[in-house]
Amino acid sequence: MPKIDVYHTQxxxxxxxxEHKAHAYPWSEVVFFQPSGPxxxxxAVSVDDRIAGFANTQLIADEVTLHNIAIDPSYQGQxxxxxxxQHILNYVDEHQALMFLEVRESNATAIHVYQRAGFSLVGRRPHYYASDSGREDALVMRRESK
Ligand SMILES: CC(C)(COP(=O)(O)OP(=O)(O)OC[C@H]1O[C@@H](n2cnc3c(N)ncnc32)[C@H](O)[C@@H]1OP(=O)(O)O)[C@@H](O)C(=O)NCCC(=O)NCCS
Structure with missing residues (x-):
């Protein structure tokens, strides 16, 4: 059995x-390394002490936004x-917070993962993301705390 850990990192x-391997349109270096807001x-999630993925969240008042989540392609689907x-949701529930995220409407895997985790569609931002065919809508999803 591999050892899987989730921990806070920088x-x-x-x-x-x-970030570069997982996203077709990754954050720039400037955005990725900018000082974190409040x-x-x-x-990070690691498998046998190797970093396999990460996420970035922000808690403001009683709302958590998932700004980024990415699993190295060689570790996806596991x-x-x-x-x-789930670790993030536990943290969100400890804070009794609402959670929001935006996802490309073509990102069927992520949408499936979010729906399974209790997120539902609450909005749409037209032409929000760059895409190979021009622009692509973002779906806005929300999950209420347990
Ligand atoms: C989205 C992402 C974080 C999911 O991580 P992952 O480790 O690959 O996901 P998991 O293995 O935990 O779960 C994948 C689920 O999607 C399902 N899935 C796989 N391909 C799918 C598809 N084309 N359509 C719908 N569901 C799909 C799997 O069956 C699995 O669901 P199940 O457990 O109910 O069977 C990862 O794929 C990733 O990093 N993608 C690139 C970056 C990205 O898109 N981030 C999200 C930005 S909002």
């Missing part, structure tokens, strides 16, 4: 490498994204 070259947490998200 942006690093290893995380930025995963309430920001960086999360439940790690859901495992990492």
């Amino acid at each position: 942006p690093s070259a290893a995380l930025f490498d995963i 309430g920001t947490l960086w999360w 439940g790690l994204g859901q495992h990492l998200l």
Whole structure:
């Protein structure tokens, strides 16, 4: 059985490498390494002490926003994204917070993961993301605390 850990971290070259491998349109280096705003947490998930993915959340008042989540492609499809998200949801529930996120409407895997975790569609931002075919809508999803 591999050893899977979730822990708090800081942006690093290893995380930025995963950002580039996982996202077709990754955050720039400037954005990735900018000083974290108030309430920001960086999360890492590791498998046998190797970093396999990360997430970035921000808690403001009673709302948590998931700004980023990425699993290294070589580790995708093994439940790690859901495992990492569950740790974040536990933290959100401890704070009795609402949670919001935005996701590309073409990102079927992420939408599936979010729906399974209790998120529902609450809005749409037209033409929000750059895409290979021009622009793409963002779906806004929300989950109420347990
Ligand atoms: C989205 C992401 C974080 C999920 O992490 P992961 O470790 O691959 O996900 P898991 O293995 O935990 O779960 C994947 C789920 O999606 C399902 N899935 C896989 N491909 C799918 C598809 N094309 N359509 C719908 N569901 C799909 C799997 O069956 C699994 O669900 P199940 O457990 O109910 O069977 C990861 O794929 C990733 O880093 N993607 C690139 C970056 C990204 O898109 N981030 C989200 C930005 S909002």
